[in-house]
Amino acid sequence: MTTAPAATVTPSGVxxxxxxxxxxxxxxxxxxxxxxxxxxxxLGMSKYTSPLELYLDKTGELGDVPRSPELEEAAFWGHKHEPTIARVFAERTGLGVVEGPGMLAHVERRWMLANVDRYVIEPGERMPSSLLEIKTRSAFQLDEWLLGVPDGPALQTHWYLAVTGYSHAYVAALLGGNRLVIHRVERDEQLVEHLVALVGEFWQRVLDRTPPPVDGSEATEELLGHLYKVNADAVTVADPAEVLPLLERRRELKARETRTADELREVDNRLKAVAGEAEIVKLQGRVAFTWKQNGPLSTKRFIAAHPDLAAQYTYSVDALDTKRLAAEHPDEFRAHRARRLVVPKESTAA
Known part of the structure; x- marks a missing residue:
């Protein structure tokens, strides 16, 4: 018995x-x-999730990696604001807005998925003809959103266009809780094709169980810090062909980092010498740089110079006694310590 193909609910989405x-x-x-x-x-453009972490998630190998409280809070408020933003979008545009039937997949490429926030109905029509993507962002991103949809949300929106088959979409972003910015995004067929090809390559890695290479992102650094359960004092015998080039490259980069830091300090010192007693240095009628006395307080120098005054403003704070914790509960202490990468200076020796 042949199973009938699923009916599409958008031009190409089921x-x-x-x-x-x-x-x-x-x-x-x-x-x-x-x-x-x-x-x-x-695409390696996420600040919070690396390609490796996504791969492990899709293969079910990720395990329980904690999510930052900041992301959890942002997701909470984004979800809470979503109905309000959808309603105001409809009021300001005159377009109808409805919730969708659930998670969609492309009718031919079922690995292409979409969880669309809302669907948009034109005046006089009964069926949706586009989609609405809803975002909640910080006020600090307002200038970027006024210029258009930033890269991340724009790519997400085009992915939804690829899945649904619509020719355009709307993006409504609430900035700082009090400014709604609305953009219409026209389908770019070349971009859609490019996305499908690149994402298809990644999905094939998932199917083949071929992980993407470890990259230099902060997201990967954070992932590796949580990924492995540490086996104390365990030893891995590594492949010299793999590790020696990495150690040599690290040595070169550390040396470059030291040279750069010294050169930068020299430039800064020369600029400070130019400023002398002045806090502001102008060049051709404009402020070139400042050297103001507005940095952190040097507490040691202040206490030494004004011990009585310092005593008036000294207070106690609750702090975790890590030394006692380590002595009395060594297992719990070790389990929550961060891992540090330490490379001996003679690491390049054969």
């Missing part, structure tokens, strides 16, 4: 999971492909 799934079911559905929120990570 429903693969209904709304209202519990978290475990939703996460399982997400692991069947690549969604819009994954695109920046696939």
């Amino acid at each position: 429903v693969i999971a209904p709304p209202g799934l519990d978290r475990d079911q939703w996460l399982a559905a997400r692991r069947t492909g690549i969604g819009g929120s994954d695109i920046a990570a696939v």
Whole structure:
């Protein structure tokens, strides 16, 4: 018996999971492909998720990696503001806005997934003809959003266009809680094709269980700090062909870092000498640089110069007694220590 193909609910999108799934079911559905929120990570453009972390997530190998409280808080408020932003978008544009039928996949490439925030209905029409992506961002990003949709949300929106088959989309961003910016995004077919090709290569890695290379991002650094359960004093016998070139490259970079720091300090010292007693240095009628006495207080010098005054402003604070904790609960102390990479100076020796 032949199974009938699923009916599309957008020009090229089919429903693969209904709304209202519990978290475990939703996460399982997400692991069947690549969604819009994954695109920046696939392309190495995410500040918070590296390609390696995304790969491990999709293969089910990631385990329990803690998410930062800041991200959790941002996600919470983004979810809370979403209905309000959708309603105000409809009021200001005159367009209809409806919730969707659940998680979508591309009708032919089922690994292309989309969790669309809202669908948009033109006046006089009954069916949606585009989609609405909703964002909540800091006021510090207002200038960037006034120029257009930033790269990350723009790529996510184009991914949704790729999945749904729509010709355009809308992005509504609430900046700082009191400024709504709305942009219409036209489908760029070349960009869509490029995204599908690049993301398809990543998804093939997932299917083949071929992890992406470790990169130099902060997200990967954070991941590696949580990824492995440490086996105390365990030894790995490494392949010299792999490790020796890395150690040599590290030595070169550290030496360059030292030279750069010395050169930068020399330039800064020469600029300070130019300023002398002045706090502001102008060049051709404009401020070139400043050297103001507005840095951190040198507490040691202040206490030595004004001990009585310092005593008036000295107070006690609650602090964790790490030495006693380490002595009385060594296992718990060790389990929560950060790992440090230490390379001996003679590391390049054969």
